[in-house]
Amino acid sequence: MARIKPFRGIRYNKAKVNYSDVVTQPYDKISPELLNAYYERSPYTTARLIRNKEADPYQAAAAELNRWLDEQVLVQDEQPAIYAYHQAYQVNGEQKVRQGFVALAGLEEFSQKIILPHEKTLAQPKADRLNLLRATNAHFGQIFFLYSDPQKKVEALLAEAVNREPDAVAVDHFGDRHTLWKITDTKIITAAATVLADKQLLIADGHHRYETACNFAREQGVTLGTENPYGYTMATLVNMDDEGLTVLPTHRLLHGLVDFTEAAFLTKAAEHFVITPHHALEHLLKAMQEKRAAGQISLGFYAGQPLLYELTLQNKASMDNLAADKSSAWRQLDVAVLHTLILENILGITPEKQAAQKNLNYIRTAHGAFEQVLNGQEQAVFFLNNTTVAQMYATVLAGDIMPQKSTDFYPKLLSGLVIYKIS
Numbered sequence: 001m002a003r004i005k006p007f008r009g010i011r012y013n014k015a016k017v018n019y020s021d022v023v024t025q026p027y028d029k030i031s032p033e034l035l036n037a038y039y040e041r042s043p044y045t046t047a048r049l050i051r052n053k054e055a056d057p058y059q060a061a062a063a064e065l066n067r068w069l070d071e072q073v074l075v076q077d078e079q080p081a082i083y084a085y086h087q088a089y090q091v092n093g094e095q096k097v098r099q100g101f102v103a104l105a106g107l108e109e110f111s112q113k114i115i116l117p118h119e120k121t122l123a124q125p126k127a128d129r130l131n132l133l134r135a136t137n138a139h140f141g142q143i144f145f146l147y148s149d150p151q152k153k154v155e156a157l158l159a160e161a162v163n164r165e166p167d168a169v170a171v172d173h174f175g176d177r178h179t180l181w182k183i184t185d186t187k188i189i190t191a192a193a194t195v196l197a198d199k200q201l202l203i204a205d206g207h208h209r210y211e212t213a214c215n216f217a218r219e220q221g222v223t224l225g226t227e228n229p230y231g232y233t234m235a236t237l238v239n240m241d242d243e244g245l246t247v248l249p250t251h252r253l254l255h256g257l258v259d260f261t262e263a264a265f266l267t268k269a270a271e272h273f274v275i276t277p278h279h280a281l282e283h284l285l286k287a288m289q290e291k292r293a294a295g296q297i298s299l300g301f302y303a304g305q306p307l308l309y310e311l312t313l314q315n316k317a318s319m320d321n322l323a324a325d326k327s328s329a330w331r332q333l334d335v336a337v338l339h340t341l342i343l344e345n346i347l348g349i350t351p352e353k354q355a356a357q358k359n360l361n362y363i364r365t366a367h368g369a370f371e372q373v374l375n376g377q378e379q380a381v382f383f384l385n386n387t388t389v390a391q392m393y394a395t396v397l398a399g400d401i402m403p404q405k406s407t408d409f410y411p412k413l414l415s416g417l418v419i420y421k422i423s
Contacts, residue, residue: 002114002147002201003106004193005232006080009182010138010419011168013075017044019170023178023416026141026205027051028125034173044073046416050132050140058135065136065421074419079184082192083418084162085236089176089411091246098244098411099155101192102142102180102418105201105235107214107224115145116202116396120404121211122355129212137422139213141415142236143206146389147199149239154192161188168417176411180418196237202396204238204409234420236413240389247392248408249384251369252338253361257347260379262303268346269301272318273311281370284308285383292385297337300366300383304373313337327398333391334384339403342382355404362405 012022021042024030027050030038038047054060068074083102088095108114133139149155161183168180183189203210213233220230238245254260266275278284284300287310291298297313313319319331322340330336343349349359361378363369369381387407395402 001197002199003232004082004103004196004237005106006082006184006189007104007232007234007420008077008080009083009102010069010074010076010421012044012416013072014168016073017042019168019417020172022046023170023172023414024050025172026412026415027129028208029412037173044068046140049136049138050415058131061132062135065138076421077182080189081182081184082189083167084158084181084183085413085417086162086179087176087244087411087413088179089174089246091248091410096244096246098238098246099158099242100236100238101154101158101183102234102236103193104232104420105143105145105237107210107217107222107231107233109214109224112225114200115210116200117207117210118203118392118396118402119207119406120355120401121207122404125208126212126215129209130215133212133216134219139209139234139420139422141206141209142234142413142418143210143213144204144409144413145201145235145237146204146240146245146393147196147201147237148241148393149195149199150241152239152241153195154237154239155242157188157191157195158183161185170414170417172411172414174411178411178414178417201235201237202240202393204407205412209233229422232420234418240393245389246410247386247389248364248410249366249386250362250364250405250408251366251384252343252382253363253369253372253378254347254359254380254382255361255378256359257349257379260347262305262380265301265303265346265380266309269311269342272313272315272341273299274314276310276312277307278310279307281308281366284310285366288383288385292334297332297334298385299334299338299342301380302370302373302383303380304376311342313341327395327400329391329394329398330400330402333387333395333402333406335387335403335406338382338384364408 024046038045052060087098217230222228288298299311301309
């Protein structure tokens with residue numbers, strides 16, 4: 001069973017700071033330029049806790065945390081609480097609101113099938129986050145969990161609690177509005193935890209930090225699944241049936257491939273795909289979406305020449321043969337087709353090279369990817385439709401793990417809105 005409980009969160013003191021000046025994107029979404037901007041914005045930026053610039057960033061973060069607590073820049077709530085968390089944002093011209101709540105979630109071994117991962121992880125980020133946990137004993141950002149609740153029982157429980165002035169509001173550098181309400185009513189908290197008790201929790205974002213929390217708990221001698229302060233991590237829980245959920249695609253840029261040419265690639269790709277040329281990126285992306293709506297798998301390709309190309313899988317037997325050990329749900333993922341048929345089979349970019357990003361870069365914006373190839377910064381780009389929540393859930397339930405960067409949930413959960421200090 002999923003174990004959800006309240007905690008005494010540590011939050012910024014609104015009398016001393018403006019939330020918009022101090023909260024940040026998650027650590028792995030902070031570019032060097034954004035890090036400098038955060039540092040310039042406020043001496044109390046959460047970036048100093050999660051991406052400190054000092055020679056020993058971990059001890060420096062611990063020192064900052066303790067100093068800010070002493071100065072009451074950060075203040076711990078007196079009562080255990082959960083925190084309703086709404087994110088209002090715009091995507092593709094549409095206004096949306098994603099609703100969730102922040103609480104502690106019990107750490108579990110993946111083998112128990114209570115917490116479900118969907119992506120592979122890398123060793124280096126986990127080592128980095130483990131060093132920070134060891135130094136600070138605190139979680140500054142939340143793991144993003146999805147659960148299934150078609151009847152929206154939790155949203156109904158929290159509706160009355162958010163019908164008042166919020167406890168924190170922040171606008172991030174994308175212009176997205178993040179709003180937090182502290183909820184201490186034990187009846188609401190117990191009822192929400194009861195709804196989730198028989199649910200599986202799917203990790204949407206934060207795989208590295210979840211596994212790091214598990215490793216840290218084991219270092220403290222904790223058996224996962226048992227009651228101990230170290231056996232919990234801070235999480236935002238969102239109903240996968242929430243209309244406010246948005247998953248963006250992450251496109252793949254190619255670099256460093258020897259003897260790569262557009263003509264040679266297209267010749268090999270024609271063995272598996274119907275190839276349709278397009279003169280404009282917008283036309284290509286629209287055609288890919290139309291193919292998706294018709295139940296077909298369609299990828300985009302551009303290598304700097306005048307034309308862009310739509311690659312529509314013509315025979316699913318190609319995937320059946322190359323990925324016979326994978327589930328049908330996995331074999332029907334656009335990103336799985338790209339990684340298996342194209343990156344591995346045609347271009348020879350092995351899973352090991354993919355994990356090391358030896359020939360790959362990842363980028364969210366299609367236009368940005370197009371410009372990098374057009375300007376000669378990258379050799380080529382493969383454009384993807386987004387992976388849907390339903391596709392991700394079906395793949396995970398089938399017992400498969402998706403390629404890295406298969407999903408990009410937008411917007412990200414802000415770090416620093418609330419902090420969980422273990423002890």
